Amino acid sequence: xxxxxxxxxxxxxxxxxxxxxxxxxxxxxxxxxxxxxxxxxxxxxxxxxxxxxxxxxxxxxxxxxxxxxxxxxxxxxxxxxxxxxxxxxxxxxxxxxxxxxxxxxxxxxxxxxxxxxxxxxxxxxxxxxxxxxxxxxxxxxxxxxxxxxxxxxxxxxxxxxxxxxxxxxxxxxxxxxxxxxxxxxxxxxxxxxxxxxxxxxxxxxxxxxxxxxxxxxxxxxxxxxxxxxxxxxxxxxxxxxxxxxxxxxxxxxxxxxxxxxxxxxxxxxxxxxxxxxxxxxxxxxxxxxxxxxxxxxxxxxxxxxxxxxxxxxxxxxxxxxxxxxxxxxxxxxxxxxxxxxxxxxxxxxxx
Ligand SMILES: C[S@@+](CC[C@H](N)C(=O)[O-])C[C@H]1O[C@@H](n2cnc3c(N)ncnc32)[C@H](O)[C@@H]1O
Numbered sequence: 388x389x390x391x392x393x394x395x396x397x398x399x400x401x402x403x404x405x406x407x408x409x410x411x412x413x414x415x416x417x418x419x420x421x422x423x424x425x426x427x428x429x430x431x432x433x434x435x436x437x438x439x440x441x442x443x444x445x446x447x448x449x450x451x452x453x454x455x456x457x458x459x460x461x462x463x464x465x466x467x468x469x470x471x472x473x474x475x476x477x478x479x480x481x482x483x484x485x486x487x488x489x490x491x492x493x494x495x496x497x498x499x500x501x502x503x504x505x506x507x508x509x510x511x512x513x514x515x516x517x518x519x520x521x522x523x524x525x526x527x528x529x530x531x532x533x534x535x536x537x538x539x540x541x542x543x544x545x546x547x548x549x550x551x552x553x554x555x556x557x558x559x560x561x562x563x564x565x566x567x568x569x570x571x572x573x574x575x576x577x578x579x580x581x582x583x584x585x586x587x588x589x590x591x592x593x594x595x596x597x598x599x600x601x602x603x604x605x606x607x608x609x610x611x612x613x614x615x616x617x618x619x620x621x622x623x624x625x626x627x628x629x630x631x632x633x634x635x636x637x638x639x640x641x642x643x644x645x646x647x648x649x650x651x652x653x654x655x656x657x658x659x660x661x662x663x664x665x666x667x668x669x670x671x672x673x674x675x676x677x678x679x680x681x682x683x684x685x686x687x688x689x690x691x692x693x694x695x696x697x698x699x700x701x702x703x704x705x706x707x708x709x710x711x712x713x714x715x716x717x718x719x720x721x722x723x724x725x726x727x728x729x730x731x732x733x734x735x736x737x738x
Contacts, residue, residue, distance in 0.1 A: 461625035466660045472622040473597075475666040476542065477566040481514045488704040489648050489668045489717060490517040490618050496697060500527045504552035507583040508545055509576050515543035515569060518617035519668065519719040520646025522546065523553075525696055529642065533557040534612035537636075539598045539629065540564055540619025544573030547591055548580050550615065556586040563594045563604065570595055599625050602632035611636045614643045618719075621648050621671025630684040634726060639689070643724040648701065649674040651716045658712060669703075669712060674720055681724065689726050696721040 482491060497505060498521060523546075536550040541562025550560040564570050570593050581589040596604055598619065614633050620626050633643065648668040659670045672680070678693065685691055701717040703709050 461628060465624055465656075465665075468662050468665065470662045470666060472666050473565040475662075476517065477568045479515075479517070482517055483514075485517065485667065486663060486705055487667045487669070487708050488702045489719070490519050492516075492518045492520050492617075492646075492719070493699070496699070497521050498523055498525050498527070501549055504549055504584070505545075507552075507580065508548055509579070511572055512543045512545050512548070512576060515572050516545040517542060518546065518646060519648050519701070520617060520697060520699075520721040522615045522617050522644035522646040522721055523549065524642075524644070524723065527553070531555075531558065531613065534559075535610060536560045536613040536615060537606060537611050538562045539601070539614065539616040539633070540622070541573065541593065542566065542569045542617075544570075544576070544591070544593065546615060546617055547573065547593070548576070550613070551580065551589075551591045552584050554590065556584075556588070556590055559590050559592065561592045561594065561606070563596055563598060563601065565595065565597050567595065598629045599623060601629055601636070606636050608635055609638050612638055612641050614641070615645070616643075617646045618648060618668055620645070620677075621668050622665065626672065626677065627680050627684055630681050634681070634685050634689070634691075637726050639726060639728045641726050643726075644696075644721065645724060646697075646719065646721040647671065647677075649677065649718050649720055650712075651718065652714075654712075654715060658715075661711065664708065664711060667708065669708070669715075669717060674718075674722075685726070688729055690729055692725045692727055694723040694725075696723055 479485070485491065501521065501523060531550075531553045532555045534554045535558065536547075536554055538544075538547050538550065538560065541547050541564050544562055547560045547562040551558075554560060562570075562573060564573075573591075573593050577589040577591050577593075580591065581587075594604055598616075614637055620629060623629060637643065648671060650669070650671070650673055653673055653676070654670055658664050661670065664670050671677075681691055698718050698720045701719050703712070703717070
């Protein structure tokens, strides 16, 4: 497989390469890309680095480029949707309009240490939150100060703001979503939330893009301390593309906090092609399948550890939907996933 990747080097220049070495160099890891276990290694060819005058951002963990087309191509058994998840959530207009109980996290499950920062979150954000869990550590054992956190499918930004509190003003919480309307709500409160947490400047950032395009968002390789995602990845036709990029951008010993809806058995093509079921998060992969994809997309030299934080049976609370999904039981799970170097001596330096 030929890798075609553009990343940034340490000096901020953009680097274009048609292929990459297997290892990230510890001197300058930014122009090389670590392929996943299933991608063959190539020697770098035609690497050229130059300053990019179009560079607009110099935020922690962001580069001007970081472009790549080195991601899996997906075959999907889904037909083209009339109502895509992007459109569905753009137009939903509040969680009272959800058709089932799948995307409604039970507030009682919120870890105690999040309750204070959560009390500062505006009502409009809470009303437009469609998460199915709390993708955070249960005990805040990990010291998150100054970390870079990226939320895949952040919606109106509730979890971004909770992480913005946990990482402190020296850290950064970045949200990615496709919905203009959801992001407009999130962005409206950036200054208010910074003030509420006693920060001089906002430490949040929102990017309008598809999660499947994560590798092209300018986030640097091995720069992210924590990835998080709440009730989103089940919506994707190509989760392997997201996992491949996510595990490349995650630091060694970095963590993924993933909350999502998982069926207890593979769903039929009929369910996959039902827009209502898909958009209500009921047509995704099982946890076993998701775990296999994650393991498969782990960069060479690393392995993943998995810890289940929560697993709750979902009450769909909609007789028509219950009839359509018949014998399937859905669970809202929150999993802590850590990227561990197989040989700790060979861990890459932070970007
Ligand atoms: C069930 S909502 C969850 C939103 C948010 N995580 C929360 O907890 O409120 C799903 C979100 O994923 C977004 N979304 C759907 N497909 C996406 C994609 N391919 N890339 C990025 N975001 C996507 C939708 O716009 C929506 O905001």
